[in-house]
Amino acid sequence: MKLYGFWRSLATYRVKVALALKGMKVDEVSIDLLKGMQHQPDYKAVNPQAVVPSLILDEGGTPLFQSVAIMEYLEETRPQPAILPKDPRGRARVRGLALIAAADGHPLVTPRIRNYLEKTLQLPEDKRNAWLMHWTLEALKAIEGHLEEKETGKFCHGDSPTMADICLCGQVIGATAYFKADVSSVPVAMRIYEECMKIDAFSRAHPMKQPGAQAH
Ligand SMILES: N[C@@H](CCC(=O)N[C@@H](CS)C(=O)NCC(=O)O)C(=O)O
Secondary structure (H helix, E strand, O other), rough: OOEEEOOOOOOHHHHHHHHHOOOOOOOOEEEEEEHHHHHHHHHHOOOOOEEEEEEOOOOOOOOOHHHOOOOOOOHOOOOOOOOOOOOOEEEEEEEEHHHHHHHHHHHHHHHHHHHHHHHOOOOOOOOOOOHHHHHHHHHHHHHHOOOOOOOOOOOOOOOOOHHHHHHHHHHHHHHHOOOOOOOOHHHHHHHHHHHHHHOOOHHHHHHHHHHHOOOO
16 A cells, blocks of 8 residues: 655544554645745646545555545554444444534644635734644544533443544644644643554654655
8 A cells, every 4th residue: 555645744644543553554745835835736637636645555546535535544444443433322422522623623734724814814923823723723622522522432322442533633733833822721631642642553654753854
């Protein structure tokens, strides 16, 4: 398998953690988002949306795209260890938590949004940073509200890591490593993040530990 990604990309992080939890190996190809390489025709032939990640399967065929869809594919094709609960209600809760991060929070801080704020709206850096911090924390606070529910355990849902934890960790990494946000208002999310980071699959994929991060 071949994973197109980028060291800083939180969507790539999600897929890398899911692959690692399931014990699957991939070859990684870096698409430098800071240099705009996602817009090169060669890459747009792989992913017409010009975003990472994309996953090429060993059997070939059309690349998989969208981190949540890729995680769902991995879960369906390699069910153990599971990253979704068995019961439909639990699955709905985990997917809901995952989507607060992946569908509501993270899209507002991607390079294309940041470029638009900077180049088209010409917002100064302090206002752009306020945007990034605000929307990242809003998603974390929304997740925190749900973490008061009885289903929360050692992890977001029960005592083993799920897709919700994977997406939560990406969101926390954005808040702490990138935007230096004050995360004191989301203590349960942070407690779960620390728990996840004790697991190799979560900590080894951390963006700041990737080779590309060393150059920045
Ligand atoms: N919802 C997508 C998000 C994909 C996405 O926006 N990826 C970012 C990196 S985390 C990207 O490639 N952005 C390129 C750009 O915004 O120009 C997913 O979860 O895969």
